[in-house]
Amino acid sequence: MKKRLVVGCLSLRKTLSENGIIEKIMSQAGYKTIFAIATPPGRSAIAVIRISGPLAGDAPALFGAACPSAGQFSVARLVLDQRVIDQVILLFMKAPFSSTGEDVCEIHCHGSRAVIDVLLARLGAEDGFSMAQPGEFTRRSFMNGKMDLSGVEGLADLIEAETATQLHQAWAQIDGALRAPVMAWRGELVASLPSSKP
DSSP, X not given: OHHHHHHHXXXXXXXXXXXXXXHHHHHSTTOOEEEEEOSOSSOEEEEEEEEESTTGGGGGGGGTOOOOOXXXXXXXXXXXXXXXXXXXXXXXXXXXXXXXXXXXXXXXEEEOHHHHHHHHHHHHHSTTEEEOOTTHHHHHHHHTTSSOHHHHHHHHHHHHOOSHHHHHHHHHHHTTTXXXXXXXXXXXXXXXXXXXXX
């Protein structure tokens, strides 16, 4: 059953991509730039806010800061209503060279609840930005071909890993321990199908 599910999902993503359906979805007017805190909730020294989508590179300007060049980082003071919110590190990755395959900006700020709340509220108030739903960054990564279904499962296992053995197993799955046999099964299935030529 799992074998059929994995092969089916891989085929679906390939079909969607080949027919340009993924690109059409991403270019629709309603396609939002998503954001969320990427670090555990609660007070900490550092928090990371991840932003992914077509407007990700515009996010720093909402706080009076310039977005760094692709693959670069910068240190900037974020300002709102002429008041300093925080001094942060900004990172920018240009599509398709990011974890989601989209433009991605990260704000590495102090983990103060006040700082996080102000940044998230300002992003949420801007047209075209939306708080990410659980798993939405991973879904976009999958849809953009940055990760296959076995990699998605491996990532979930990595996040939940509590022992070294679980950690190594998760990385084996992310690195394709399941992918090679699944692709071989897919090849066998495709080869065994009767020709559709008239």
